[in-house]
Every structure is written in C-alpha cells, then in structure tokens.
Ligand code: SF4
C-alpha cells in the first residue's frame with residue numbers, strides 16, 4: 255500500500271471507550287463509541303449516542319434535591335414540580351454541562367467528549383498487547399461512526415498504521431461515497447439490517463431503509479459483511495421478516511453470516527435518566543423464546559446464509 259497520510263489533529267465526539275469486548279469483531283477488542291446517529295430506533299440501548307452534542311444523564315438515586323441544577327440551567331431544561339419531583343426536558347437541553355458542574359452529589363453525568371485522533375490513539379495503545387495476543391483490535395461503534403466520517407476515517411487509518419485489526423458497527427445510513435472511501439481501512443464490517451419494508455423501518459427507526467440497502471450492496475461489492483439483525487417484538491419478530499432479510503443477504507453474495515441479536519431491555523433505564531420516552535413500552539411485551547430464535551436460524555440457513563445467535567461463537 256502507498257504511504258498513507260494521517261491527520262492526527264482531526265477532532266470527533268465520543269461518549270464511551272469500552273475495553274475487553276469479545277463480541278464486536280475478532281479477538282479481544284476495545285470499542286470506541288462515537289456520538290451521532292441518523293436513526294432513533296425504539297429499542298436503542300445507547301440513546302445517549304443519538305445526539306452529536308453532549309447529553310446529561312440524571313441519577314435519581316444520588317440526587318439530594320438541592321435544586322442547584324435548576325438555578326444554573328439557562329434553557330429551563332430542569333424544573334422541580336410542586337410535589338418535589340425533578341423533571342428534565344430533553345428537547346430544551348443544549349448540553350452545556352452547567353448543571354453537572356454544580357452538582358455536588360454526582361447525580362449528573364455528561365455523556366460526550368471531544369477528542370482528536372492522536373489523543374485517542376494514545377489511549378488505545380494501552381491495549382496493544384491484548385490486541386496482539388488475542389488477534390483483536392479496535393471496533394468503532396456509535397451512534398453511527400460514518401456520521402463523523404472525517405474523524406472515523408483518520409481513526410481507522412491511524413489504527414491500521416499501528417498494525418491493529420479494525421472493525422466498524424454501522425447502520426449504513428450515510429453518504430455512500432464517504433463510506434466507500436473509508437472501507438479500505440476496515441477489516442470487519444458489522445452492518446445492521448433491521449427490516450425490508452421501508453415504511454415499517456421509518457415508523458420504528460425514524461428513517462427509511464432505502465439508503466441502507468443501497469449502501470449494503472455497495473459495501474458488499476468490495477468487502478465481506480456481517481449482517482446484524484436485532485430481533486424486535488412487533489417489528490421484525492416473524493418468520494416472514496427474517497426470511498426476507500435472509501433472501502436479501504444471500505443476494506449480496508459477500509455476506510459471512512447473519513447475526514441475530516435478541517431484543518433486551520437493558521437500555522430502558524437510560525431513557526429515564528435522559529428524560530426520553532422508551533417507546534418500546536407502547537407495545538405489549540412479547541418474549542423471544544429460544545425455539546423462535548432456532549426457527550429463525552433454520553430459515554436463514556435454508557436461504558443459504560450462515561447464522562449466529564446472540565453471544566454464541
Ligand atoms: S444539582 Fe444534583 S443533587 Fe442538586 S438537585 Fe440537581 S441533580 Fe439533584
């Protein structure tokens with residue numbers, strides 16, 4: 255490969271770095287979570303990722319009701335009601351962090367940090383021996399990393415310059431040209447395909463699936479893909495929906511396997527902490543049985559695509 259120029263000064267917004275992950279690419283991995291997502295899926299387990307700017311999370315268990323956050327918030331995003339409950343108006347919040355700065359009880363935590371590629375590589379270097387011994391590396395997740403294409407691109411290049419394995423977790427809903435320009439620096443692409451029906455996709459995620467399916471075809475034309483399917487009750491939890499995704503994946507011809515990810519409610523508390531509605535509560539719960547998941551595995555494999563479920567290797 256010709257010499258690659260890397261701009262280590264390019265800045266991006268991240269909200270978490272998670273070490274020692276086993277499920278997001280080969281070996282032991284460090285995941286860098288970038289902020290900003292074009293989708294707002296009802297079941298999203300990282301709602302703090304959706305906005306590009308920082309968001310504040312409120313832990314009611316630690317709050318001493320001193321009301322200092324209400325006093326300093328110029329946006330009136332924090333208000334105490336007559337009965338003493340603290341109400342947070344997510345839509346008003348600009349992410350200034352003024353409230354968290356005055357909270358003496360650590361009840362408020364800002365999620366979002368600006369960092370440049372050089373600073374991030376320094377942090378990731380702590381795990382380089384783990385990468386070497388396990389065959390792991392760095393996974394860039396989100397949000398959707400391609401929403402910060404300039405930053406993600408330089409980050410991937412910098413990781414490759416270190417000799418690390420790279421992976422991306424993406425919704426595939428970004429400008430095609432930007433995605434394609436970054437692919438040469440990514441070893442593993444984990445792409446979400448949630449539904450084949452554009453309208454239903456829009457209803458549950460906020461956007462149509464057309465660009466995502468187009469980008470899936472473009473990506474698969476140059477790189478192998480892992481297709482991730484979150485299996486969501488009342489959305490795609492049916493033989494018909496899973497079969498249609500498997501048929502699409504088969505036609506891509508460059509799909510390593512479909513990875514079925516059973517729905518869980520782990521993110522629900524975060525919605526309370528952010529003052530956001532957890533829309534999954536609008537639906538009456540339907541449990542995902544192991545039998546149903548095994549049935550979906552059979553459907554996927556009958557369509558000629560390998561299948562993996564949840565944490566299995
Ligand atoms: S400043 Fe902190 S402890 Fe005081 S009311 Fe606000 S969240 Fe609660």
Ligand code: SF4
Nearest residue numbers: 327347348350351353
């Ligand atoms: S972060 Fe949001 S809630 Fe806190 S002071 Fe700023 S605008 Fe108000």
